[in-house]
Amino acid sequence: MYTANREYIKRFGPGRIIEHWLNAGVFVLLVITGLAQKFHGYDISQWIILLFGGIDTTRVVHRYSGIALGILTFQHILVASFGILFSRWQPSMIIHLKDFRDAVDNIRYYLGLSEHPARCDRYDYKQKFEYWGVVIGGMLMVATGLALWFPTVVTRLLPGQLIPVAKALHTNEALLAFLVIVTWHIYNAIFSPEVLPLDTVIFTGKISRERMVHEHPLEYERITGIKLPPHHEGHAAAEEAGTPSS
Amino acid sequence: MNIQKPHLIFSVVLAALLSFSVAEAQLSETDQACLGCHQMDQSIKFGSGETLSIKVNANDIEKSVHRIIGCSTCHGFTADNHPQRSYKSKKEFSSLSARKCMQCHDTKKNKIHEKLIRESATTTTCTDCHGSHNVRRVRELAKGNQYCLTCHSKELEVHYKDGHRERAMVDEAALNKSVHKNLSCVDCHVMVSPEDHPVRQFQNKRDFSMVMAENCRRCHFDKYSRTLEGIHFKLLTQGNAKAPICSDCHGTHAIASARKDKLANAQRCEQCHKDIYAIYAKSVHGAALINENIEDVPICSDCHKAHDNAGPHTANFRISVPQICAGCHAKKEIMQKYGLSTKVVDTYLQDFHGVTMKFYKQFGQTDKQIAVCIDCHGVHNIVRVKNQSAAVVKQHLLKRCQKCHTDATANFPDSWVSHYEPNIKKAPMVYLVDLGYKIFIPFMIIGLLLQIVLHLWRYAVNR
Numbered sequence: 001m002y003t004a005n006r007e008y009i010k011r012f013g014p015g016r017i018i019e020h021w022l023n024a025g026v027f028v029l030l031v032i033t034g035l036a037q038k039f040h041g042y043d044i045s046q047w048i049i050l051l052f053g054g055i056d057t058t059r060v061v062h063r064y065s066g067i068a069l070g071i072l073t074f075q076h077i078l079v080a081s082f083g084i085l086f087s088r089w090q091p092s093m094i095i096h097l098k099d100f101r102d103a104v105d106n107i108r109y110y111l112g113l114s115e116h117p118a119r120c121d122r123y124d125y126k127q128k129f130e131y132w133g134v135v136i137g138g139m140l141m142v143a144t145g146l147a148l149w150f151p152t153v154v155t156r157l158l159p160g161q162l163i164p165v166a167k168a169l170h171t172n173e174a175l176l177a178f179l180v181i182v183t184w185h186i187y188n189a190i191f192s193p194e195v196l197p198l199d200t201v202i203f204t205g206k207i208s209r210e211r212m213v214h215e216h217p218l219e220y221e222r223i224t225g226i227k228l229p230p231h232h233e234g235h236a237a238a239e240e241a242g243t244p245s246s
Numbered sequence: 247m248n249i250q251k252p253h254l255i256f257s258v259v260l261a262a263l264l265s266f267s268v269a270e271a272q273l274s275e276t277d278q279a280c281l282g283c284h285q286m287d288q289s290i291k292f293g294s295g296e297t298l299s300i301k302v303n304a305n306d307i308e309k310s311v312h313r314i315i316g317c318s319t320c321h322g323f324t325a326d327n328h329p330q331r332s333y334k335s336k337k338e339f340s341s342l343s344a345r346k347c348m349q350c351h352d353t354k355k356n357k358i359h360e361k362l363i364r365e366s367a368t369t370t371t372c373t374d375c376h377g378s379h380n381v382r383r384v385r386e387l388a389k390g391n392q393y394c395l396t397c398h399s400k401e402l403e404v405h406y407k408d409g410h411r412e413r414a415m416v417d418e419a420a421l422n423k424s425v426h427k428n429l430s431c432v433d434c435h436v437m438v439s440p441e442d443h444p445v446r447q448f449q450n451k452r453d454f455s456m457v458m459a460e461n462c463r464r465c466h467f468d469k470y471s472r473t474l475e476g477i478h479f480k481l482l483t484q485g486n487a488k489a490p491i492c493s494d495c496h497g498t499h500a501i502a503s504a505r506k507d508k509l510a511n512a513q514r515c516e517q518c519h520k521d522i523y524a525i526y527a528k529s530v531h532g533a534a535l536i537n538e539n540i541e542d543v544p545i546c547s548d549c550h551k552a553h554d555n556a557g558p559h560t561a562n563f564r565i566s567v568p569q570i571c572a573g574c575h576a577k578k579e580i581m582q583k584y585g586l587s588t589k590v591v592d593t594y595l596q597d598f599h600g601v602t603m604k605f606y607k608q609f610g611q612t613d614k615q616i617a618v619c620i621d622c623h624g625v626h627n628i629v630r631v632k633n634q635s636a637a638v639v640k641q642h643l644l645k646r647c648q649k650c651h652t653d654a655t656a657n658f659p660d661s662w663v664s665h666y667e668p669n670i671k672k673a674p675m676v677y678l679v680d681l682g683y684k685i686f687i688p689f690m691i692i693g694l695l696l697q698i699v700l701h702l703w704r705y706a707v708n709r
Contacts (some may be wrong), residue, residue, distance in 0.1 A: 040601050046608065055605035056614070089635045110700035112707070151661050152653045160660025164668070172683035176690065184694045193705050 009223075019076065020202045023134070026068045029143075031178050033062035038171050063149055070142040071172040073135060092122040095132070099125040121218040132187060137177050144170040273304070273313065279325040280317045294335040306380035318345045329573045337368065343378075344371040365405065374400055385440055391421070393440055394431040398599050400496035408450045420500040452487050456500075459491040464487075466492075472526040490518065495552075504552070509535055512545040519546070525626040532626075542580050548573070558625075561612035565603060568594060571619045590665040594619070597662075622646050 036045040036058065052058040083089035102118035102125045109117045121167070123131070147154045147166035154162060189199045194211075201207045212220045217228050273281070280615045284302040291297050295452045307313050318324050320343070333339040351372075362370050375384055375396050384396050395418055402414040421427065432439055435458075448454040463470035469492075473479045481489035496504060504511050512535065516523035523546075526532040531543040547555075549570050556563060572591040574580050581588050588683065593602040599617040606614050622643065623631075631639055645661040651658065668676040 037601065040604070046605075049520040050606060050609060053612055054609050055602055078620075107697070107700065110697075110704040112704075152651050152655065152658055155661055156655050158657070160657040160662075161673065161675060163661030164663045164673060165679055168668075168676045172679065172687070176683065176687050178689065179691050180694065183395040183691060183698070187698050192701065 007210060009210055009212050009220075010205060011201055011207045012205040014205070015079075017202060017205055019072065022068070023072055026065050026072065027066040027181070030062060030069060031174070031181075033058050033065065034174050035178065037062070039175065063145070066142060066145045066149075069138055073138040073142065076135070085160050090122070093128060093131055095125075099128055119217045120215065121222075122216060124215065126184075126188060130180070133177070133180060137173055140173055141170060141177070144173070249665050268664050273307065274316055276325065277307070280323075292333050292335050292339065296336045298336055298339070303380055310377075310379060310381045311383075312381050322346070337371075340371045340378075341368045344373055347372045356443070357445045361445045362402075370400070370402060372605075391431050394435075398431075404454075406448055406450045406454070410451060412451060416499055424497075424499060424501045425503050426501050433464075434458070436461055436464075454490055455493055456487070459493050462492040472553035475508075475554040475556055476551075477555055488518070504547075506539045508545050509539070511547060515546040522626050529624075529626055529628045530630045531628060542574070542583065544574065564615070564618060565607045565612050567618040568600070568603065568619055577699065587665060589667065593665045593667065617650060621649065 018208075032048060033052065036048040037055075039045050040049075049058045080089070080093075084091050096230055102120055105114060105118040106125075108114040144166040147163060148170060151163045154166075185203055189195065189202075190197065192199075201211075207216075209220075213228060219229055220226070281302060281304055284300055285304065287299070287301055289297045289299045289301075312320070323329075333342070336583070347353075348363075353363050373381075376382060377387070388396050395416060396417045398414060399418055400415065403411045404412050404414045408657065416431075426434075448457070458688075478489045482491070493501075496502075496509075502510075504514075512523070512526070512532075518603060523532075526546070527536055527546060534540040534543045535545065549560065558564075568591065575586070576588050576591045578588050595604060602616045603618055606612060606616060640659045643662075644654060647654045647662075649657055663673045663676060666672045668680060670677050
């Protein structure tokens, strides 16, 4: 519940905070144990595998971390679906046409072709891109990982060639996810001058009014009812006018 | 060290001989009388039908050490008393004649003489080695190996305690063809020398061979020390006398380089490992060696090692299999002759099994099992995969897969893209997925990095 005189605005409840912690932990474990297998020739990989007690235990850790990721992804989808269907949650993660326009506008702004950045709602296009990357990528990784874990079960009904295909998908998608996280996510959450030294919102659950106004002006206007100074040229601001969250 | 002594004796004898021959070149009158008849071409006939020339060369006698004792000392005849005698055979004649030698020569002084006379006086006689009219010390007749061969080129026998008898004759031609042709007999037969030939008694031939094989290490110590790690040595120490020793594989007098003739080398193993050799002979490797004489193929010792063959049932051996196969299958110069790919080793090492094997090996977890080359291809029965229908290969492969993946079904073998780098023909789906990511990953990451750079630039400009 928002009150006008507060410096901070509540953004995430404990559920989402814990979910992020768990996802981050499992992701780190998976990346360490997985990339060490993918790049098994490097000294650092061999050091990691030895640290886990050999290739077999490394794989066991990787597989059970994978199960944890599967559970996290599955429960997230369930919770989100139920929330949207029965608790009147806003499906604020849905990608709209506006997100593509926002991306173009932002790049125009970066290049100096436009005076102002895109005006975003609860989640900007970068966050949506990452979110769906994690959800869809996670499902892909879990599915292909299970196929590699139980190849004889998969090939009982499906053609054998799917196993090397699953391996190709799993290993490439893993590398992609890892690279996106270390460049894009780490930049946006740590090194971006706007958040340096750390974007604490996902850990504390609250965002400063200043950042809210700056980064999520549409949501700010909606939940406070305060109309921000019109420094937004181009597209209509009232496009996403929804009901304030309670 | 001992060389000087015989030389000294020899020179003294030679000097004495020379001085005698100058002073007393003439034979006694009695002997001259004998030669009166015995310088003519005559021969006598034995009961066996053999003939022997009784012509005596005066020159031989003049040079021999016996020239001063006169013909009758040995023959018993004089010009006045020359009875007619008949002998069954040449051998009987010479063995009876040789008895005369013992009148002067103490045969018990030399143990090997004593033994020869005791055991085979009728087959081996003094004159066989020492000559008759030109009688000499053997040492004067021959040097080096020829000294030994003076006796050992003859029909001699050795007797073992178990009653077994064996020829002690050495084939000089084989000796001269061997790799040891420049060595002396005594280099290996260390217990004997021209001065001393002790009589040794062995229980059986195997005992003798085992004792003799101990001498190989005097030169080949590196090989010997490797055998200490081998399974054959282990069996020997456990009391299995059938386990091979050096000479069982390398031979004795006809010893040859084991590397020269691969087929002969493999056949040495066959002596004991008949069943395995029969399987090997039918395999792609064995058939090429035996039928086509292709020496690029491995023989037993190429995989199992010769001296430090620790046996194939050790975990260390299993885990070293890919390395053994890679010894040939990763070598372009060998593989291109037969149109084979050298990628087989790398594709294995990059795959699940290969990676696992590598880590087991690296961390010394050799007790753990993972598929290596032989688990799919077989061991001694390796066959060519090319030229066979894919269905047959797949069917065979499934059985091999099922050794570990017990619940594998007919589709399962296809999950192995075989030893190919994925390409559009062999594994199109894998190839396309890889290709897609190869393009997509750089595209995505470069795009994101550009956005970061732009963002930073905008931020700097705004300030």
